[in-house]
Amino acid sequence: MIEVVSKNIIGERIKAARKMAGLSQQVLADQVNISKMMISKYENGLAIPGSGMLLALGKVLGVRVEYFLRPVSGTLQLPRYRRRKALPKREEAMILARTQDWLERYLTIERILGEEQYLDLPGQDDCRIRSPDDIEDLALKIRKDWSLGLEPIMNVIDLLEQHGIRVFVVAASEKFDALTLWYNEHPIIVVNKNMTWGRQRFSLAHELDYF
Secondary structure, eight states, X not given: OGGGSOXXXXXXXXXXXXXHHTOOHHHHHHHHTSOXXXXXXXXXXXXXXXXXXXXXXHHHHTOOHHHHHSXXXXXXXXXXXXXXXXXXXXXXHHHHHHHHHHHXXXXXXXXXXXXXXXXXXXXXXXXXXXXXXXHHHHHHHHXXXXXXXXXXXXXXXXXHHHTTXXXXXXXXXXXXXXXXXXXXXXXXXXXXXXXXXXHHHHHHHHHHTTO
C-alpha cells in the first residue's frame, strides 16, 4: 500500500505529527536513529520511509501507521490570535497541527452521520461597528436571532457549535489564549484548556466577534 501513496502525503503527515508532538526535526531524527537530513527529505517528499520506519515514527509520534497514509483533506487559513505574551513558533505550530488533526476527524464523523453544521450569523451588513452603542445593539441582535432571550448563557461551547462554529479546547501554555480560523468553509475557535472557565467564556465570546 505504501508504494501507491504519494510521497507528498506521507511527508505532510510526518511533518504534522512531528508538530503535534512539539518535536524538532533533530529530536525526532535522534529518537528513530536516522539523520535530520533524512527527516527533512521525508517531510519534503524527496524520500519515502519504509514500513519499518513508519512504525518507528508512529511509535515516537504517538500515531498509528494509517495516519501517515491518509490524504490531507483541507488547509487551515491564517488565524488571528489573542495572546498576552509572545507565543513561541513551535507551540504555535503544535496548536495548529493538533487543531487540523482534530478537525479532520470531527468533520469526518459529521459527514458520516449526516450532521454537518454551517455558520449561522447575521449578514455582514448588519455587523458594522461605528460606535460603542453598535456593539450592544449587535449583541442584542445575535441574542434575538439565536432565540437566547436576556438570561445568562450557561454553555458557550454548545451554543457556538449549534450555530456552526466548531470549538477545539487544547492544552497550551499561559502564553496562548484563543484564536479564530477557517478550515475550508468551516469556522473554528481554538481556546486554551488551561485557562479558568471564566476566562474561556470571555475568550470564546471575544473570538465570536471575528466571524
